[in-house]
Amino acid sequence: MTVADLHTLTGAYALHALPEDEREAFEHHLSDCEACAQEVKELAATAGRLGLAVTVTPPPAMKEAVLRTVAQVRQEVPGHGHPVHHASVPGRARRLSRLVLAACLAAAAGLGGVAVWQYDRADQAREEARQAQDRADAVAEVLGAPDARTTSARIGDGASGTVVVSRSRDKAVFVGAGLARPAEGKVYQLWFDDHGAMRPAGLIDSDRTADTVLMAGRIGDASGMGITVEPAGGSKQPTSDPVALMELPA
């Protein structure tokens, strides 16, 4: 195989698609081809994104099993290599591509992650996903926008909210997880915060306390968003203190 041929193997290598003998030959080439080494790094990171896209909700019992095993497994001693550096604290509004890593690092650093796992039964989750799919076109457009950015906050005890903003689409999506069901005759209402003036941005269906809502209206000049509990049907102005206020990512 010529060197020119070897240069084309970066993709296959990053996808673990080379048979054993060719993998070894290519790794040999990698050690003295800087261009390929850099490309492999980027393509491997790209492959990782394909992996993140098929994330599932793991069964809770698995964690116990792994933690039990880990308690008995001896770690490899760090070699004479470089010391392990601490990650810096991630910024508040992050590029999506860094999101999951940021959650990982934040959690590992003891700052608390934004992840809230829902252990719904699979069929229920599937049904919800199907319904979500029906409503999801506009939502997907925001979530899939190249400039989509997010910000998250804890809401009270154990609940969290995430706002996804696409400035190019001028639309925002709110994703709540674990929100307590509002009292009878009450509803969660979303608001855009136009520098202190609250503008109605839709209601969260009371039966869906862990779902995705396309916020009504344009983002416009809004600098933040809020959630209040309002009488069924919603209000023109907030009539109660907000349960959450978040700044929108720039």
Add this chain to the structure above:
Amino acid sequence: MGLVARGDQEAFGAVYDAVCGPVLGLVRSVLRDPAQSEEVAQEVLVEVWRTAAAYRENRGSAMNWVLTMAHRRAVDRVRSAQAATDREQRAALLDRTPAFDEVAEQVEARLEREQVRRCMRSLTELQRQSVSLAYYRGLTYREVAELLTVPLGTVKTRLRDGLIRLRDCLGVTA
């Protein structure tokens, strides 16, 4: 990861929470069998604990380090198992779409899925099939070529230019 490498089990628990869903999802997309997938995912997670000291930030994100390990394991497992499998079953691979049908409630996962979906649509049909079969099904490029009945060189090139297009579409930097 630094804390994990120094034996901090609580820190490992937090890393577990962040990576377990992606690891299990990826392994399941390659192996299909739920029980076997859980087994392999558990092995990977224990491996993360065992070899945490080997992780180097300058070589990429921790998530990517873990996912690379998970993919490698899943691929090894599926290849050793496939040696004994009727090759005709492989044709069925073509009928199945990548495992975007799996459900995760975590918002980050939904965002990833939407972005990857959007970018996958920007590939040519041959690029998309080649990348999907290699990554999500764990096929070697030779197997991909055979399955799609295209020349070996073409598949190599499509894997590379397909990934490059995805890299640009997803804005991956490394």
